[in-house]
Amino acid sequence: MTIQPVLELEELTLAAPSTEILVNSISFSLERGESLGLVGESGSGKSLTLRAILGLLPRGVEQTGGVVRSKVSSAMVFQDPRGALDPLCPVVKQLTEVVYYRQRTSLKAARRIALELLERLGLPASLKTKDRYPGQLSGGQCQRVVIALALACKPGILLCDEPTTALDVTVQRQIIDTITSLQQELGFAMVFVTHNLAIAANLCSRLVVMKQGRIIEQGETHSLLRHPAEAYTQMLMDSVLPLPELEGGGVSWK
Amino acid sequence: MEVALQVQDITVRYGGFTALDQIRLELARHTTLGLVGESGSGKSTLARVIAGLITPDEGQLLLGAEPLGKKRSKAQHKQIQMIFQNPDSSLNPRHTVRQILAEALLFHRIVERSQVERRSKELLSRVQLDAKSLDRYPHEFSGGQRQRIAIARALSVEPSLLIADEPTSALDVSVQRSVLELFHTLQAELNLTMLFISHDLGVIHAVSDTVAVMRQGQLVEVNSKDEFFVRPQHEYSRELLSAVPKMPQY
Ligand SMILES: Nc1ncnc2c1ncn2[C@@H]1O[C@H](COP(=O)(O)OP(=O)(O)OP(=O)(O)O)[C@@H](O)[C@H]1O
Ligand SMILES: Nc1ncnc2c1ncn2[C@@H]1O[C@H](COP(=O)(O)OP(=O)(O)OP(=O)(O)O)[C@@H](O)[C@H]1O
Ligand SMILES: [Mg+2]
Ligand SMILES: [Mg+2]
Numbered sequence: 001m002t003i004q005p006v007l008e009l010e011e012l013t014l015a016a017p018s019t020e021i022l023v024n025s026i027s028f029s030l031e032r033g034e035s036l037g038l039v040g041e042s043g044s045g046k047s048l049t050l051r052a053i054l055g056l057l058p059r060g061v062e063q064t065g066g067v068v069r070s071k072v073s074s075a076m077v078f079q080d081p082r083g084a085l086d087p088l089c090p091v092v093k094q095l096t097e098v099v100y101y102r103q104r105t106s107l108k109a110a111r112r113i114a115l116e117l118l119e120r121l122g123l124p125a126s127l128k129t130k131d132r133y134p135g136q137l138s139g140g141q142c143q144r145v146v147i148a149l150a151l152a153c154k155p156g157i158l159l160c161d162e163p164t165t166a167l168d169v170t171v172q173r174q175i176i177d178t179i180t181s182l183q184q185e186l187g188f189a190m191v192f193v194t195h196n197l198a199i200a201a202n203l204c205s206r207l208v209v210m211k212q213g214r215i216i217e218q219g220e221t222h223s224l225l226r227h228p229a230e231a232y233t234q235m236l237m238d239s240v241l242p243l244p245e246l247e248g249g250g251v252s253w254k
Numbered sequence: 255m256e257v258a259l260q261v262q263d264i265t266v267r268y269g270g271f272t273a274l275d276q277i278r279l280e281l282a283r284h285t286t287l288g289l290v291g292e293s294g295s296g297k298s299t300l301a302r303v304i305a306g307l308i309t310p311d312e313g314q315l316l317l318g319a320e321p322l323g324k325k326r327s328k329a330q331h332k333q334i335q336m337i338f339q340n341p342d343s344s345l346n347p348r349h350t351v352r353q354i355l356a357e358a359l360l361f362h363r364i365v366e367r368s369q370v371e372r373r374s375k376e377l378l379s380r381v382q383l384d385a386k387s388l389d390r391y392p393h394e395f396s397g398g399q400r401q402r403i404a405i406a407r408a409l410s411v412e413p414s415l416l417i418a419d420e421p422t423s424a425l426d427v428s429v430q431r432s433v434l435e436l437f438h439t440l441q442a443e444l445n446l447t448m449l450f451i452s453h454d455l456g457v458i459h460a461v462s463d464t465v466a467v468m469r470q471g472q473l474v475e476v477n478s479k480d481e482f483f484v485r486p487q488h489e490y491s492r493e494l495l496s497a498v499p500k501m502p503q504y
Contacts, residue, residue: 019394042398079397080340138294166339166420168293168453169497195430198499226504237501239431241456244483246495 005029006072006156006189013065014048023048024213035190037200040210046193050159072156079162081142090131091145098152117148121178140171158190198240209233258283258447264313266299273299275471286448288462295468297451301419305336332362335413339420341404345392351403352388355410362411377406382432417449422457434460455498459483467491
């Protein structure tokens with residue numbers, strides 16, 4: 001392939017001084033506009049990997065080997081939307097400030113850009129006239145604000161850490177549809193961490209499977225799911241819990 | 255069928271906003287009620303009312319035949335345990351896992367002091383954590399591992415009613431399955447009645463006997479599991495069921 005990747009991880013290793021190695025020599029790359037799914041068991045190092053890409057490792061965790069090479073900026077959407085917002089600052093104001101500092105516009109232009117973003121993410125139009133605190137929005141609305149905050153940084157890579165697990169499935173679907181259409185329009189690449197292989201399969205063109213800090217398998221989504229090389233991957237697939245067929249059917253995922 | 259808990263016309267308001275609107279519900283003993291619904295529909299509020307963390311504006315609760323008043327006895331507190339959406343809210347960050355488990359076991363006199371260590375290790379192995387974890391602090395674990403510690407803590411006092419608010423949403427599927435199996439085993443061993451809240455309809459299908467659906471502070475459907483998943487009564491239930499992400503079929 002001649003396409004230049006926007007992100008390359010080469011033998012990245014992370015460790016806590018007191019304990020064992022937490023992320024062990026992992027390598028993968030991401031192309032412009034690509035969506036990569038990062039899946040694996042609890043504690044396998046998915047969140048730490050995202051934080052290393054963002055350059056924001058938690059206290060007590062260090063990069064002890066390898067490199068993260070990235071030509072573009074990244075922004076992250078965390079699992080808990082309420083925790084990522086300042087509870088004491090109304091949301092339009094929060095977003096306007098981020099646009100103002102990151103896009104270096106005038107305050108007036110920043111506010112216009114912020115409102116445009118919020119509208120595009122499907123937040124209530126009433127925010128234009130009456131700003132609200134995070135506590136006055138539902139979980140799904142808060143997560144949309146968090147996505148807007150991430151996009152306001154004009155990232156080349158959007159890092160998503162289980163962004164929809166706390167939301168009901170109808171809102172989950174709306175948010176994933178929104179991310180997908182914004183991605184087509186704005187062209188950012190994405191690393192999407194999820195424990196739900198069905199979401200990853202619907203959203204990502206490539207999958208990386210992690211286990212105990214190592215990558216055990218990676219590849220194009222459909223060929224990987226058709227012929228998983230590792231029993232662990234097969235186990236992850238088998239444990240997507242089945243549902244009986246809904247009588248009269250429903251609107252299905254693409 | 256014996257009723258473990260009756261929720262009678264419970265209403266909760268936050269200022270002028272009605273979060274729960276006259277909720278009426280029964281939990282049959284030794285069964286699991288799966289509670290699903292819109293984000294912000296009042297599921298956690300209902301869970302908190304039952305756990306005694308919020309006093310409702312109207313209505314009352316009966317545990318068996320006993321009304322649950324404003325001030326609950328220590329025994330009533332022990333009977334109803336809760337696992338939260340966010341495990342951090344039930345784990346003291348300054349205590350090691352050893353201290354967290356010992357405190358619960360001793361406060362409710364579940365075992366003698368000499369047996370605390372052995373019981374703590376048993377509890378950890380039930381939630382598939384290493385005995386080495388006893389000396390670590392909550393922040394040294396991943397999100398999923400912290401939730402397993404919270405589950406061990408709630409189970410340690412052997413409650414009769416366990417409320418689980420999104421207990422597995424931070425867990426990946428392999429652990430999720432083992433935690434669900436754990437709930438099954440414990441339900442049989444400890445004669446548990448469960449209220450299980452989740453957005454994951456696959457999980458609800460796996461654990462529930464009955465399913466209740468909430469929207470905007472109201473209960474819109476209560477149905478047997480088998481009916482709900484095939485022939486839901488309410489249009490919103492159908493909307494929820496059709497939005498579930500599915501694995502591609504090859
Ligand atoms: N600050 C820290 N200090 C020490 N160890 C840590 C720290 N943060 C995480 N770990 C450990 O690193 C490993 C990977 O954690 P990470 O949070 O990346 O897992 P994860 O794949 O995101 O899991 P989950 O699906 O449960 O969120 C875990 O074993 C965890 O216990
Ligand atoms: N302390 C509070 N003050 C004011 N409003 C509140 C408070 N706590 C909750 N609410 C509001 O009450 C409603 C019900 O909240 P609740 O947390 O019970 O919903 P939920 O069904 O558990 O949602 P989710 O699926 O997102 O967890 C929401 O609209 C929420 O914004
Ligand atoms: Mg994580
Ligand atoms: Mg809730």
